[in-house]
Amino acid sequence: MSPTLTRRELAAAACAGAAVALLPRSADAASPQVGDRIAAEDLPAREASWYRKLPESRVECQLCPRGCQVADAERGGCGVRENRGGTYYTLVHGVACTVHIDPIEKKPFFHVLPGAQALSYATAGCNVECKFCQNWEISQFRPEQAEARYLPPETLAQIARNNGVPLLSATYSEPVVFWEYVRDTAAAGRKVGLRSTVVSNGYIQEKPLKEVLPLLVAMKVDLKAFSERFYKDVVRGELKPVLKALEVIKASGTWFEIVVLLIPGLNDSEEEVRALTRWVKTNLGSEVPLHLTRFHPTYRLTNLPPTPLETMERAWQIAKAEGLAFAYMGNVPGHPGENTTCPGCGKKLIRRIGFEVLENTMAGAKCPQCKRSIPGVWS
Amino acid sequence: MVHAISRRELAGLVGLGLAGLARGAGTTSRPPQSRGRVGLAPLPPGAGAARPDPVAAERAVSAALAACTGLASGRAAVEAMFAAEDTVGIKLNCLGGRGLSPHPELVGAFAALLRQRGIPSHRIIAFDRSSRELTRAGFNVRRDGGDWLCYGIDNDYDREPSTSGEIGSCFARLVSTTCTALVSFGIVKDHDLAGVSGGLKNLYGLIHNPNKYHDNNCDPYVADVLNHPYVRGKLRLTVLDGVTAQCHGGPAYRPDAVWPLGLIAASTDPLAADAWAWKVIDAERRRRGLPSLEEAKRPPRFLSTAERYGLGVGTPGAITEVRG
Structure with a gap:
């Protein structure tokens, strides 16, 4: 609520x-x-x-x-x-x-x-x-x-x-x-x-970003796609500065998470998801949470259907296979992809449905079972 | 019975120069467009800050309308363009305040012609984005009473956006719902991004999000607004108040960049009106030693796009000026 x-x-x-x-x-x-x-x-x-x-x-x-x-x-x-x-x-x-x-x-x-x-x-x-x-x-x-x-x-x-x-x-x-x-x-x-x-969409110049980051505990960036064409045609922005902003945030040490909204036929191809996740792992590290979220028709894209569940799951599997430790699914309530699982031992750490936390077994910033550190802001 | 004239019929009429044939057509019929034709009438600025004499204003508006249609009088031109059943929205451009906005006397003169056509006062609506801008430009804001109404859109937009080409916008309900006919009543001025702010750039005030569409010299966005069915289907006339014009530094009023052009322009071809404005602005810029709009990297590119859409004649060299 x-x-x-x-x-x-x-x-x-x-x-x-x-x-x-x-x-x-x-x-x-x-x-x-x-x-x-x-x-x-x-x-x-x-x-x-x-x-x-x-x-x-x-x-x-x-x-x-x-x-x-x-x-x-x-x-x-x-x-x-x-x-x-x-x-x-x-x-x-x-x-x-x-x-x-x-x-x-x-x-x-x-x-x-x-x-x-x-x-x-x-x-x-x-x-x-x-x-x-x-x-x-x-x-x-x-x-x-x-x-x-x-x-x-x-x-x-x-x-x-x-x-x-x-x-x-x-x-x-x-x-x-x-x-x-x-x-x-x-x-x-x-x-x-x-x-x-x-x-934020992360479409910001470096100087103002750096000036405000020290005041933040966390920033979430919408990475809208992994192609300049999509940014130009669907967003009326540019991809490159957003990638730069992500690197700046990473370098600052401020906690951040990334969201990618998968839109049928526009940014949900296997190749694009793979390229995006590889870039994230290479440039930002494997520990940054990546939320793959489901599109629902709205505003000027009411002609497209909601993202098929198979597409969502395929993207989720790609992100995990590419080595991202914390790949999540969004706008699919009840899906296991909403939970946080320890990459070390596989223990379910936080169980969620939608925006609700059902169970949190974290021991501070660690997995209670294998003691692996779980990155984030926990206290 | 209403006889809606098809595009092909219109083109034929224009080719034959039978501009007045649609006279007496019903509310939603489109009058023939005199492609590329711009009617001009003199109206010298008064001394100092003096407002135009209402009688001279009426004469000038009437003469420009007659010249742009080839008909005998302004009254005949208005009869050819509007039906008594029309609700006419007159979009003003008051961003420049009192220094550089359409003169209320000219709008009043045009409204008088509409009333003579049989259109009642409450169905003649002069408007701009906000009532505040209208007041600043010297208009008396009123939603009832008087010889014509005058008020701002003031956030009364459609609830859902609609798309035309690259734009996706909520249109003023005045345009989408209330009015059956539109007039773009602009001015003649330079625009920092669009190049020319005449009759077409003025139409940006019909949508809720013009700030999104200033890239690439506002091209193709201005043409896309014009090409939207709400506008393309209703815009009957463009009138440009060129008593005083501005050749540089727009859209804000710049006292050092205005000059006494002393002309009222009218056209049923919205592109031709702007092509004429481009021509006179460039002429004044040359006279002052300023680079042309092309050289300044802000030619009104949207004119060639709109021309490609088939909306009129947007090439300055291809328009016909007719003095009234």
């Missing part, structure tokens, strides 16, 4: 959060109150952290690899950053259009505090346009088009604390487009003992 916070709960959380600080804002920004619904014309504007100024009041965004060069009065491809007279602003800092409390397995993280809850938040916007997006109703809209409330970082942290939730998670749409909000929320959470995770 993923409860959505009501206005009353938000108000209570805000009142409880005596430390809520009003954010510095630009001269022309509105002044929303914490918890208020934000009117389309009152989006708070805050200068973006990663961009450079160009001649003639133009700017170049340096947040994602798209590197949008944006003229005055225009927005970047994400739709949430706007050039106003040569200064680039994010319009979504503190502008949360979705706040839920979810199990961490929903992200999915299978090696991060099993069974823990995460206060999950998102703003409108995305830097790509996946034709299979499950959350297109927020990711493919601009902030003035999505109902949102003003929840600055300290308020989110306070809400999590008041609800006894140990984790914050930037998710649902694309955290890269609200990266300053992610950074500041992670920092605010850390001050009150919370840990932060990010669920």
Whole structure:
């Protein structure tokens, strides 16, 4: 279950959060109150952290690899950053259009505090346009088009604390487009003992990624496919920068897991799955969890069927045969591929159905039977 | 009885130059398109910040419409293009604020012609993306009363996206549901990515996610928006307010890049209107020693794509300018 916070709960959380600080804002920004619904014309504007100024009041965004060069009065491809007279602003800092409390397995993280809850938040916007997006109703809209409330970082942290939730998670749409909000929320959470995770497409430049990684306990990256053609035609992005981002995350030491959504006929061939898993093993190691998840028709790919179970199982077998120690299946509730099994002795360590943990026999970070270390964030 | 004219019939009519034959057709019939023909009428800017004189504005709009259709008057042109049963959406481009948006006086003059056609005030709707932009550009936002309505889309989009070529977008319900006829009422300005923002780029304001479609000089995306059945089937006319135009630094208003073009352009061929805008923008850029849009690596590529789709004449050298 993923409860959505009501206005009353938000108000209570805000009142409880005596430390809520009003954010510095630009001269022309509105002044929303914490918890208020934000009117389309009152989006708070805050200068973006990663961009450079160009001649003639133009700017170049340096947040994602798209590197949008944006003229005055225009927005970047994400739709949430706007050039106003040569200064680039994010319009979504503190502008949360979705706040839920979810199990961490929903992200999915299978090696991060099993069974823990995460206060999950998102703003409108995305830097790509996946034709299979499950959350297109927020990711493919601009902030003035999505109902949102003003929840600055300290308020989110306070809400999590008041609800006894140990984790914050930037998710649902694309955290890269609200990266300053992610950074500041992670920092605010850390001050009150919370840990932060990010669920992202990994389509981000190296510098902003490196600046925020130290504030995170874990990051999940959607590797949409293993071909540039797929990224170009179906995602409107690029594969190469995502692979680079994965290497950067690996090098940082921050825990990470990878999800691959298998779509019939588009990215589910044996060759592609094999090439992807080999790349993961060679460049990121055999211990990184790889979640192979099942596609269901949505958004602009309603013409395709759900991924056949045989395809899912074939991919899962390939990943294991290629030597990945923690290959999982997703969106197939009840399948053995949802469980965590010790690669050393074969003992079933964590039993799951969907997002629910049925049994956890881990001994700290080790298999209780053969004592093999199981990588992840367990305490 | 409504006689829907087929594409082939339209092409034949155009070939014969019988632009007015569809007069009296019913609500959903398409008037013949005068391919490649752009009607022009003078309307010099007032001194300083003066607004155009309403009488002069009416005369200019009428003359441009007559010139673009070859009919005797603006009233006759409107009669050929619209039925009394139509609900007409007039898409404005108010991003440039008061400095560079269609003049309300010109929109008012056009709305008056629609009323003379027998279209009631409540079925003449001037709109843009947001009411706020309209207000900033000097329009009086109203959802009832007055000689025509004027309001923003303000997030009233279809619930599901629909696809045309490369775009997948939710269209404004004003376009998909409310209006039976559309007019793109734009301006003449340079655009940092699209090259030209005239009548076609203005149509980006009909979809919820234009920010996704600015790569490659907005090509083929602008053409894909135009080619969507909602737009292709309803767009009857393009009017460009060229009283003041901008040759550089768009889409924002740049006082140092505007010049008094002093023309109103109209065309039933949406590509021709933009091809004309490209031509005059490049001429002014040459005069100022600026590189052409082609040299600046932002030619309006979407025009040749739209031409390939068969939507009109998008080559500046192939259009016909008719002075009214």
